[in-house]
Structure formats: structure tokens, C-alpha cells
Amino acid sequence: MKTIIETQDLTRIFRTYKKREGLKGSVIGLFKREYTEKKAAYDLNFKIEEGEIVAFLGPNGAGKTTTLKMLSGLLHPTSGEAQVLGYRPWKREYAFLKQVSLVMGQRNQLWWDLPAIESFNLQRDIYEVPNEAYRKRLDELVELLDLSKILNTAVRKLSLGERMKCEMVAALLHRPKVLLLDEPTIGLDVVMQKKIRNFIKDYNREHGATILLTSHYMEDVAALAKRALVINFGRPVYEGSLDALTEKYAPNKLLVVSFMKVVESAELAPIGQVISNESGVIRIQVPRNSVAERASALFNRFPVADLSIEEPQLDDIIHDLFTDTSHNESEKIMETAQPRDQLAAIA
Structure with a gap:
């Protein structure tokens, strides 16, 4: 199988100014500043093959979104390397951008004050989608997601669920080969969550797209992915099949x-x-x-x-895995994580 996504010691460290208290502290800060560093992603090494759907799991603040931003080219890593479709993402080459989509449940790529259809038309022009192909794809997506009644409504007037459905349409109009999905079903009701999951599965099967998925809805993970990458405090904790994860952390x-x-x-x-x-x-x-x-x-x-x-529910397994009483407990988990050669054998 062809490797589509590969990282080597991928690391992103955020450096923030630590402000001192009071007027005196502010004056001192003008001449001597203290900084704190947070390792949002640290020494991440993984490969994703063509056509795989891989779950990217971890608690809030683990570094999942930061990693997706690096893989999409929105963030430059502090150190390490990544290859997506043979490109270094942060160089943001046009040929790369035409083949990748990032959908973030908490971020909006649509024009806030314009109707959704205007944003779709703009996506068509940016990605140079032929009119006939654009119309066919748009009709399919609008019918699937039941969007016909809101296409001409300003995005700011849509509910979160409606906006998320429109985000999915905008992300898929150019038929990307790589989909980076960050909480794609957030804000949707149970019925629509299932429709989105089925659509992602169908899109993967029909177009061979490679998909990296984060979600707090374990139904998404269990229905779509056979393999998981798990991180905590920016560090890799587990890499392997979901079945092996269940066996290891749910005895x-x-x-x-x-x-x-x-x-x-x-x-x-x-x-x-x-x-x-x-x-x-x-x-x-x-x-x-x-x-x-x-x-x-x-x-x-x-x-x-x-x-x-x-079997225990997957969300219970993940919850137990990261319910630690202290940072030391989290370090203990990382120390007992399986070596990468053993993980490869499991996968």
C-alpha cells in the first residue's frame, strides 16, 4: 500500500509570555520577560496508508487539532517532518491544497454574512471544479444532507448543525484525496450523525480517500475506523487496531x-x-x-x-485510559505504552 501521510518526530511547541502581577511586574516585564512552553505535539511518528480511515484520539488539549493543522499546512512545526501526498504541508503548494480538506467542528470556513451557496460557488472557482462536475456533486451533497431549504440563508443565521453540514459540502466539492476531520458530527442530532458517518464511509469506499478523524462521539470511531492513534499531553500513547486497544485497556x-x-x-x-x-x-x-x-x-x-x-463501550475505555489523578499517572501510561515495533505487529 502507498503511504499517504507520514510524520517523523513531528513537534509543535507554543511559547507564551508569562505576565507578572501588578505595576512593578509590568515594568520588569518590559526589560526581562519570562516565557512558558507547552508541547502541543511531541515526537509524533506514524504512517497512514492510502484509503485508510484512522481514528485520532485523546482528551481535550492532547494535541489532536494542532497535529491536524500541521498536516493541513495551517501550522509550521517547531521541529520534525511530515509528508502528505508527497508534499510538505506547510509549504502550501497549490497542487497539495487542491487534494486536501480540513473540516473543523469549531471553526468556520464559510463566509459568515453570505448565503451558503455563495461560499460553495467560491469553492468551485478556487479549486477550478468544472461546472458540470460541480453541479452534480453539489446536488448529491445537498440531497444527502437535506440542505435545499437553507442554501440561500446567510451562514450566521444557521444553527450549528446546519453550519456543520454546509462545512462538509464545502470541504468535499473538489473531491479531496485526504480528509482531515476534526469533530465532523458536532452539533448534529443522532439521525444526522449516522447519515454523516455513512457518507464518510461511502466517500472513502468510492474515491479511495485517506481519512484522519477526531471525534468525541465514539460511535463515529467504532463505525468508521479500524485503527487508532492515541495521544496525551502531545505524546503518542497507543497506535494499533481498535480491537487491540479494547483488549489492552479493557481486560x-x-x-x-x-x-x-x-x-x-x-x-x-x-x-x-x-x-x-x-x-x-x-x-x-x-x-x-x-x-x-x-x-x-x-x-x-x-x-x-x-x-x-x-464488550465495554469504546468511550468508556478511552475515558478510563485518560482519567488520571495526576500528571504522574499520565506519564506512567506513556511509559507502559507499547513500543512501536510491537504496535506494528498488532496492526
Whole structure:
């Protein structure tokens, strides 16, 4: 497979002035300034192959958006290198820009005071999309996202969800080969989130686009990506398949059981840890490697009416991975992260 995105020790450090308190501090600051540094991204090394959809995960402030900005050319790295489609992104060559799109849920690329259709027409001219191809693509996207009634409405009057749908249209009119998606379903209802996910999946399949996706909606990640890059405090924590991530950071499964008569939670302690007991449905956490044994014990000891086995939710896994009581705990996670050669074997 052809490598589309590759980084080598990619690092971005933000340097900010540390202002002293009071008038005296301000005067001193005129002659002697103190600065603080934040490593938004640090020594990132990864490869993404042609046609892959890769989830880029981490808590708020981990450095995900900073990395996407470097890959799109909006930010220049402090050190390190990156190649996207064979180009150095921050050189912002026209041939590169015509093949890449960045969609940011919290940023607006549309003209605020103009109707959305005017921004789409401008995108057509900037990317030199032939009129016939432009009209066909626009009609397809407008129908899919149900935008026909708002095309002539000023962007500032649209809801967040409507603006996000228009952002997706603007990003895809020129058929980019690389899509960098930063929270693409933010502000959308559940039905529209599913439509957007299906559209991204179809776009990837039909056009072979390479997609790097960040999202706090784990449904997006689970539905679209097979591989994940996880960072925290700007540093890589994990790289590999989502299945391997589940196995590494979720050593337990859940037995979801209902009984033919009342069974108290305390009676189930030998089976595993009771997580919840609501409306007659009990969820029991058991070690992944003893699921069959524990399920068999349930059937032998209790009047089971129904039993199912569930994987923990991906968002719970990510939450547990980054719920640290201190920075030292986060450092401990990074120290125990798998070496890159082992990760490659998993992937």
C-alpha cells in the first residue's frame, strides 16, 4: 500500500509570555520577560496508508487539532517532518491544497454574512471544479444532507448543525484525496450523525480517500475506523487496531443477565462485580479470559431467563485510559505504552 501521510518526530511547541502581577511586574516585564512552553505535539511518528480511515484520539488539549493543522499546512512545526501526498504541508503548494480538506467542528470556513451557496460557488472557482462536475456533486451533497431549504440563508443565521453540514459540502466539492476531520458530527442530532458517518464511509469506499478523524462521539470511531492513534499531553500513547486497544485497556467483559426470580446483587459476588441492577437486568463485570466459565456458573447456580455478553463501550475505555489523578499517572501510561515495533505487529 502507498503511504499517504507520514510524520517523523513531528513537534509543535507554543511559547507564551508569562505576565507578572501588578505595576512593578509590568515594568520588569518590559526589560526581562519570562516565557512558558507547552508541547502541543511531541515526537509524533506514524504512517497512514492510502484509503485508510484512522481514528485520532485523546482528551481535550492532547494535541489532536494542532497535529491536524500541521498536516493541513495551517501550522509550521517547531521541529520534525511530515509528508502528505508527497508534499510538505506547510509549504502550501497549490497542487497539495487542491487534494486536501480540513473540516473543523469549531471553526468556520464559510463566509459568515453570505448565503451558503455563495461560499460553495467560491469553492468551485478556487479549486477550478468544472461546472458540470460541480453541479452534480453539489446536488448529491445537498440531497444527502437535506440542505435545499437553507442554501440561500446567510451562514450566521444557521444553527450549528446546519453550519456543520454546509462545512462538509464545502470541504468535499473538489473531491479531496485526504480528509482531515476534526469533530465532523458536532452539533448534529443522532439521525444526522449516522447519515454523516455513512457518507464518510461511502466517500472513502468510492474515491479511495485517506481519512484522519477526531471525534468525541465514539460511535463515529467504532463505525468508521479500524485503527487508532492515541495521544496525551502531545505524546503518542497507543497506535494499533481498535480491537487491540479494547483488549489492552479493557481486560473485562459484561454479562448482562435477567433472572426468572429475584436475585440479590450480593449473591452474584462469586461470579463477578455487579455494575448495575436496574429493572431486573443485572450487569456483571467479569475477566475477559474467564467469560465462558463465569457464564456457565451463572446457568448452574441461578434461574437465568436471558443472558448476553457485551464488550465495554469504546468511550468508556478511552475515558478510563485518560482519567488520571495526576500528571504522574499520565506519564506512567506513556511509559507502559507499547513500543512501536510491537504496535506494528498488532496492526
